[in-house]
Structures are given as C-alpha cells and as structure tokens.
Amino acid sequence: MRSSQKPTLKHETMGKCDPHEVYEHPAFGMIGMGIVNGGDSTLFGSDIKHGQRITITIKKAEHKRNLSNDWYFGREELIEVEMSHSQFAEFMTNPNRGDGIPCTIQRVNHVTMPSIEQVETKHEMFRREIERSAKERLAKAVEKCEQLGALIESGKLPKAELRQIHADLKRELAYLPGSVGFVVEQGQEALERATTAAKIDIEATINNHVNRLGLETAKALGIVGPNYTQSTDLTIIEEIQV
Numbered sequence: 001m002r003s004s005q006k007p008t009l010k011h012e013t014m015g016k017c018d019p020h021e022v023y024e025h026p027a028f029g030m031i032g033m034g035i036v037n038g039g040d041s042t043l044f045g046s047d048i049k050h051g052q053r054i055t056i057t058i059k060k061a062e063h064k065r066n067l068s069n070d071w072y073f074g075r076e077e078l079i080e081v082e083m084s085h086s087q088f089a090e091f092m093t094n095p096n097r098g099d100g101i102p103c104t105i106q107r108v109n110h111v112t113m114p115s116i117e118q119v120e121t122k123h124e125m126f127r128r129e130i131e132r133s134a135k136e137r138l139a140k141a142v143e144k145c146e147q148l149g150a151l152i153e154s155g156k157l158p159k160a161e162l163r164q165i166h167a168d169l170k171r172e173l174a175y176l177p178g179s180v181g182f183v184v185e186q187g188q189e190a191l192e193r194a195t196t197a198a199k200i201d202i203e204a205t206i207n208n209h210v211n212r213l214g215l216e217t218a219k220a221l222g223i224v225g226p227n228y229t230q231s232t233d234l235t236i237i238e239e240i241q242v
Contacts, residue, residue, distance in 0.1 A: 007063070021065040028061040030074035036082065042116040045102025046084045049118075053082040055106070080106040137172055144169040 007023040033056050040049045059074035081103040083091065091101040105113050148165050151158075 012064075019066075023063040023065070028063060029078075030059045030061040030072060032057045032059075032074070041082070041104075042118045043082060043084050043087070043102075044104045044116060045087065050084055052085070053104075054085060054088045056081050056083065056103075077107065077110060079108050082106055141169055141172040144172065 005025070007025040007028070010022050010024070011019040012022050033054060036053045036055050038051065040051060041053060043050055043053065057080045058078045060076050060078060061072055061074050064071040064073065083101070083103045087101050087103065091103075094101070104116065107113065144165050148162075148169070151161060151165070
C-alpha cells in the first residue's frame with residue numbers, strides 16, 4: 001500500500017506582490033506536449049524517417065496560490081520523449097495495451113540520449129529473413145540428399161533407411177513453401193502497417209502546416225493578436241480520426 005504525505009507549504013515574495021503560498025510534494029508533476037519540425041529523425045518502433053514529431057515532457061512541479069488563483073509551474077525536467085503522429089494516435093486510442101506504445105527517449109534528468117542510427121530498412125530486413133528461412137530449409141533437404149548419395153555409393157540400399165530419408169526429404173521440401181510464405185506474409189503485413197502509419201504522419205503534418213499558415217495569415221490580417229498561439233488539440237483530433 002502506498003504511503004501518503006501532505007504537501008509542504010512555504011511563502012515566497014515576488015517583487016511588490018503579496019506573498020505566494022507555495023506547495024511542494026514529490027508527486028507534483030507537469031506534463032507537456034509540443035510539435036517539433038525539422039531534421040530527419042529515426043524513431044523507435046517506426047519504419048520511416050520523420051521531419052515532424054510530437055514531444056512529451058514530464059517535469060517536477062510546484063503549486064502556487066496567489067490572488068485567489070492557482071498557478072502550476074514545472075521545475076526540473078525528468079524525461080522528454082518523441083513520438084510519430086501515428087504512435088501518438090495509437091497511444092491515445094489504445095489504453096491497457098501490454099507495455100504500451102514505442103517512443104523515443106530524448107532526455108532523462110537533463111542527460112541527452114544518443115540519436116538512433118538506422119541499421120536496415122524493413123525491405124532489407126524481410127529480404128534477409130526470407131533468404132535465411134529458405135537457406136535453412138534447403139540446407140536440411142541437401143543434407144538428406146547427401147545421405148542418400150552416400151548410401152548409393154556404398155552399394156548398400158536398405159529399404160528402412162531409404163524410406164526414412166525419403167520421408168525426411170519429402171517433409172523438408174513440403175515445409176519450404178510454408179516457411180518462406182510465412183515470412184513473406186509477415187513482411188506484407190508489416191509494410192501495410194508502415195504505409196498506414198506514413199499516411200497518418202503525412203496527413204497530420206500537412207494539417208499542422210495548414211493550421212500554422214492559417215494562424216499566420218490571421219495575425220497578418222489582425223484577426224487575432226500577434227501573441228496568440230493556437231492549441232494543437234485540433235490537429236490531434238483530426239489525426240486520431242484518420
């Protein structure tokens with residue numbers, strides 16, 4: 001059972017303002033989300049490179065009370081992660097899914113993690129796995145053929161051994177199409193998922209740019225003030241509905 005403790009209270013004076021009531025607690029935190037543009041990043045669990053990513057930051061926090069209002073401020077950063085638009089949409093719409101959705105850790109306690117260098121593309125990965133699967137099955141079939149050849153060379157052709165070699169060879173050749181076909185099927189499903197994820201990311205990126213251009217136009221026309229910032233909620237909702 002978790003222990004509990006009350007927030008601690010202290011008072012701070014800021015300039016000529018009345019003293020602030022400042023509440024602190026180890027469990028106080030702030031979570032923030034933003035959109036990052038630029039670069040060509042490889043994200044963990046994603047098959048394409050991303051010029052636009054969603055960042056999620058968690059910080060420790062404190063609660064200030066002043067002028068009959070509550071104010072919440074982030075303090076030291078605990079962790080920052082990045083996600084693709086499709087990963088974020090999956091994260092929002094698929095709760096209780098095992099260990100969760102892949103994300104890419106950027107910083108932990110202000111320590112920057114190294115970026116991910118892509119080892120191979122999905123196409124290269126599945127090509128390698130198909131070749132490996134075919135070679136493993138063919139190697140077993142070749143082994144049986146060599147055993148059969150050795151018996152023929154010896155001049156001894158016992159029916160029991162011949163029947164066994166024939167059965168083994170027949171089995172390995174029968175397994176070959178299914179073994180390779182399974183890897184091909186898995187590859188097709190993975191590529192379809194990658195295509196769907198790419199479609200979500202592209203559409204979300206376009207929506208974000210369109211919204212930003214519209215906001216800049218609105219500022220230029222004086223419809224909104226120059227310091228107005230648009231919420232990303234619209235983009236997120238549109239993305240989840242894709």
